[in-house]
Amino acid sequence: MVDVADKLAYFQAITGLEDPDLCTEILAAHGWDLELAISSFTGSNSNPPDNTVAGTSSTGEGGAAGRSVLGSQVSQQMEPVYNPPASPGLAWKLVTLPVSVISGSLGLISGAIGLGLWAAGGVLSYSLGMFGLGSGLGRDGESSTPMLVSVSAAASEAMEFVSRFERDYGTTRPNFVSEGFMDALQRSRNTFKLLFVYLHSPDHPDTPLFCERTLCTEALAEFVNENFVSWGGSIRASEGFKMSNSLKASRFPFCAVVMAATNQRIALLQQVEGPKSPEEMLTVLQRVLEESAPVLVAARLDAEERRNNMLLREEQDAAYRAALEADQARERQRKEEQERLEREAAEAARKRKEEEEARERAAREAAEKEAALARIRQEKALSLGAEPEKGPNVTQVLVRFPTGERKERRFYSTATIQSLYDYVDSLGCLNAENYSLVSNFPRTVYGPEKVSLSLKEAGLHPQASLFVELNS
Missing domain, CATH: 3.40.30.10 (Glutaredoxin)
Incomplete structure (x- = not known):
């Protein structure tokens, strides 16, 4: 037999009524018949079906x-x-x-x-x-x-x-x-x-x-x-x-x-x-x-x-995620490829610019060098003075270049070997700066140690035949 407290608690749980005194009165009115009280309460608060x-x-x-x-x-x-x-x-x-x-x-x-x-x-x-x-x-x-x-x-x-x-x-x-x-x-x-x-x-x-x-x-x-x-x-x-x-x-x-x-x-x-x-x-x-x-x-x-249905949704979700991941992977690959191409294009542009600047710098340096050489040739040509006329104190000098070209000029016998070098430089026939004047018979190299000798002292008077020998 369910006791009074249990019936009261159950009635409160079923009906939702929180007032214990009111629940007690309802149960007492129905002789503490729990089911009868519940049926009466639910019947009075709802419209039950006919059957x-x-x-x-x-x-x-x-x-x-x-x-x-x-x-x-x-x-x-x-x-x-x-x-x-x-x-x-x-x-x-x-x-x-x-x-x-x-x-x-x-x-x-x-x-x-x-x-x-x-x-x-x-x-x-x-x-x-x-x-x-x-x-x-x-x-x-x-x-x-x-x-x-x-x-x-x-x-x-x-x-x-x-x-x-x-x-x-x-x-x-x-x-x-x-x-x-x-x-x-x-x-x-x-x-x-x-x-x-x-x-x-x-x-x-x-x-x-x-x-x-x-x-x-x-x-x-x-x-x-x-x-x-x-x-x-x-x-x-x-x-x-x-x-x-x-x-x-x-x-x-x-x-x-x-x-x-x-x-x-x-x-x-x-x-x-x-x-x-x-x-x-x-x-x-x-x-x-x-x-x-x-x-x-x-x-x-x-x-x-x-x-x-759940498995189908999971498969669809998995397929969607896979497709989304594939799209994202392709998008990442596309962006990476685009970034790579942009980097390569930027690198190529940088190299082209550097090469162009190097060419411009080389051209500028070559022009400056050519201008400097032109000035030097002009200065050396001026330092030679006018070519003297034939005479006992004049030496006839013939210079042969590696290309087979020949140049001839007269110098005073008192002129130095350096004057011959200045003459060769003033002609502009050589693209090399390091060379020596050499005579064949007997072979004599007129190097830096002899440039201060006069033509007569060097044994080149009254005439001399020299050729230009490039130094390695």
Whole structure:
């Protein structure tokens, strides 16, 4: 039985009312019937559809196997929903999960959103009581706070349950996952399977025989392991106890088949209460599996389409990035080539300018040199004076150049050898500056050491024949 504080906290969570006194008055007015108070509150704040249908699938002692429509209880226990579309005939019931279970696995919200397609078109909405939501004052007037099961605590409970169950009943069993309920629900969503839930009551007299002769039989275990994700929990543990309250487990052994829905709820597809034979369990599970197959196939196809669309977008994005990178690479290459050509053009222009300047400088220097040589030749020609007339003191000199050209002039016998060099330089017949005047018979070189001798002293009077010899 859910205590007053839990009912008050749950009513506040569902309705969104923050005033505890007002919530207390509403609950008291409805005899602390939580579902009746919620239905009254939601009915007074919305326009429910004309047809409100509820279905529940249960198999238990004294209870009808299969599905039935709740008659007069609908107005008191069901939230207003719209009729589901034509389906395989499976009656679904939406069960609100305890906050402490939801907070134990934060992956629920994102996981449940994608599986909302499983309940698309509308399903029966049935908000059942929750345990562990209480806050404020408890029954004894003492302060109480909700006990939130963390991820590690939920997983620890699951591992402890699997370990104890295997120790008591062996390894031939459903492969219960060693993780919290919400993680198991997420796992079933990701694998597009239904979640088989087993709530274990160690103290119930029917539990040992049910586990040994039904749940752990090879045929049932193989069928469950092949077609379902399995989660088990002991009602002695926190999460198992809260799930037993959410699913309103009234008899044990208790099994259920659920799938994720929206708004932090699960769709309860089938519940089996009380001891059953393996054949009865297989018949029920096979029927649930067959009737849920279209929904699972639709969910799988939808997920595959989303995945294919995502892969297509990724491929398109990758192709776009590759094309963009190729364009950028070509643009960089084009810019680099353009910069290279510009550098080469600039370098060629610089070299041409330097060459042109060098030619201009060389021409200018050559002109200056030629002008200087012209001045020197003129000066030397002036320094020779006028050519003397023939006479006893006049020497006749013949000069032969390497080109074969001959020049002849008369000099006073007292003129020096340097005068002969000045004469040759003034003619401008040589492009070389380093040369010597040489006589053949006998061979005599009139070098720098003899330029101060007179023609007569050098033995060149009264006449001389010299040739110009270029020095290397």
